Amino acid sequence: MDLQYENDYSGIVEADRANVWHHLTQHKKFETVDPLIIIEGKGNRVWNQKGREHLDATSGGVWTVNVGYGRTQIADAVRDQLVKMNYFAGSMGTIPGAKFAERLISKMPGMSRVYYSNSGSEANEKAYKIVRQISHNKFGGKKQKILYRSRDYHGTTIAALASGGQDQRKGQYGPFPDGFIEVPHCLEYRSQFGDVTDYGVQAANAIEEVILREGADTVGGLVLEPVTAGGGVITPPAGYWERVQEICKKYEILLIIDEVVCGLGRTGTWFGYQHYGIEPDMVTMAKGVASGYAAISCTVTTEAVFDMFKDNPDDPMSFFRDISTFGGCTGGPAAALENMKILEDENLLENCAQMGEYMFGKLEEIQAKYPKVSGQVRGKGLFLGLELVKDVETREPLDETLVQGIVADCMQHSAVIIGATNRSLAGFNNTLCLSPALISTKSDLDEVATAIDGAMSRVLA
Numbered sequence: 001m002d003l004q005y006e007n008d009y010s011g012i013v014e015a016d017r018a019n020v021w022h023h024l025t026q027h028k029k030f031e032t033v034d035p036l037i038i039i040e041g042k043g044n045r046v047w048n049q050k051g052r053e054h055l056d057a058t059s060g061g062v063w064t065v066n067v068g069y070g071r072t073q074i075a076d077a078v079r080d081q082l083v084k085m086n087y088f089a090g091s092m093g094t095i096p097g098a099k100f101a102e103r104l105i106s107k108m109p110g111m112s113r114v115y116y117s118n119s120g121s122e123a124n125e126k127a128y129k130i131v132r133q134i135s136h137n138k139f140g141g142k143k144q145k146i147l148y149r150s151r152d153y154h155g156t157t158i159a160a161l162a163s164g165g166q167d168q169r170k171g172q173y174g175p176f177p178d179g180f181i182e183v184p185h186c187l188e189y190r191s192q193f194g195d196v197t198d199y200g201v202q203a204a205n206a207i208e209e210v211i212l213r214e215g216a217d218t219v220g221g222l223v224l225e226p227v228t229a230g231g232g233v234i235t236p237p238a239g240y241w242e243r244v245q246e247i248c249k250k251y252e253i254l255l256i257i258d259e260v261v262c263g264l265g266r267t268g269t270w271f272g273y274q275h276y277g278i279e280p281d282m283v284t285m286a287k288g289v290a291s292g293y294a295a296i297s298c299t300v301t302t303e304a305v306f307d308m309f310k311d312n313p314d315d316p317m318s319f320f321r322d323i324s325t326f327g328g329c330t331g332g333p334a335a336a337l338e339n340m341k342i343l344e345d346e347n348l349l350e351n352c353a354q355m356g357e358y359m360f361g362k363l364e365e366i367q368a369k370y371p372k373v374s375g376q377v378r379g380k381g382l383f384l385g386l387e388l389v390k391d392v393e394t395r396e397p398l399d400e401t402l403v404q405g406i407v408a409d410c411m412q413h414s415a416v417i418i419g420a421t422n423r424s425l426a427g428f429n430n431t432l433c434l435s436p437a438l439i440s441t442k443s444d445l446d447e448v449a450t451a452i453d454g455a456m457s458r459v460l461a
């Protein structure tokens with residue numbers, strides 16, 4: 001599909017260059033090149049200010065637009081809701097808020113309460129506040145510490161960043177609040193224990209070691225991504241989750257699963273944790289909840305967690321004294337309801353699982369074609385990564401400039417947008433990231449694979 005661009009966007013480009021501060025971007029380059037402005041999107045294609053069509057294999061850059069662009073069904077539902085009732089603070093209920101909570105909980109056996117806010121960072125902050133308040137109310141101020149894992153990311157606000165396992169995201173933004181403690185990553189390709197047969201169990205046991213070192217009575221929560229996203233698309237090794245769950249139960253540690261990327265279908269199930277039989281105490285989600293049609297995030301808890309905040313009505317401090325102004329926007333749950341309907345009506349979870357396998361195979365073909373530099377293909381559903389190295393024998397990471405060169409070549413040469421781990425871990429921003437919309441077809445994915453193949457042949461020549 002080719003869109004006609006008769007408009008002159010030069011004024012927009014200049015306004016952007018003069019006044020917009022872009023996310024995660026060093027701006028010096030815009031003194032000589034134009035910033036890219038995305039004008040329009042349909043399905044998994046977007047068009048820039050010059051009318052150039054791009055296949056977006058990143059769902060909006062950061063794993064967000066799961067159902068694809070241009071969904072009038074969602075826009076109509078949001079519009080209808082906004083003219084009827086756009087906002088009321090979350091201390092009251094709203095029709096879409098109640099309906100979406102009910103629908104969401106129907107997909108999450110064992111969970112029962114939905115707390116609305118408006119970003120992934122904020123959803124995680126709520127979970128941390130819940131842990132802290134339980135520490136005060138139930139454990140006499142003990143069990144305040146929250147464990148997070150090396151390489152994981154949980155958001156950009158200062159406390160969310162304190163719980164981030166990525167040195168480059170955290171660097172220069174400290175000091176951070178106390179009580180956030182790192183546990184080792186679970187990337188078997190970069191095993192900390194040598195070549196072992198039970199890596200998953202050992203990686204989980206490493207969490208227990210941290211708990212024992214800190215004192216189990218000081219640790220109240222453990223936050224983990226089901227599949228690590230920006231830290232390198234890390235799927236958990238066999239045996240890992242079973243052991244993690246055991247450890248959490250043994251030491252009475254609340255397990256918080258960060259589904260901000262995996263949530264709402266990205267891995268081929270409603271939630272990433274559902275692949276691994278995990279029973280979380282809290283689940284946070286944002287990006288795919290409404291596919292970016294409205295800002296919405298959720299902190300979902302079990303009834304047991306929720307009950308701890310209502311069992312003492314005589315204590316004026318005992319309930320969850322938290323508010324998120326925009327958590328009361330009705331556009332979020334209205335969009336989320338339609339988003340979920342599309343995922344179901346179009347069988348997008350099944351498509352995601354099938355197309356994910358297809359794309360995994362395509363990446364393996366690329367790996368076979370470039371065996372010296374293709375370290376490992378990883379991922380689940382349409383959430384995939386290819387870790388690039390200088391030499392498969394030594395596993396030394398490929399230079400970041402070359403990794404970024406491949407991303408740039410896909411964009412310039414093939415008009416395909418792919419991603420790569422970016423300013424996450426010093427020396428380890430070497431994984432190409434793919435997260436196309438869940439509507440993607442084999443021919444879309446062939447186009448992505450051809451673009452990567454061509455880029456690797458040119459950049460690594």
Ligand SMILES: Cc1ncc(COP(=O)(O)O)c(C=O)c1O
Nearest residue numbers: 119120121153154155260261286
């Ligand atoms: C796993 C994970 N959690 C949390 C966040 C933070 O979400 P937000 O940018 O909406 O605050 C992100 C963002 O990329 C993420 O990848």
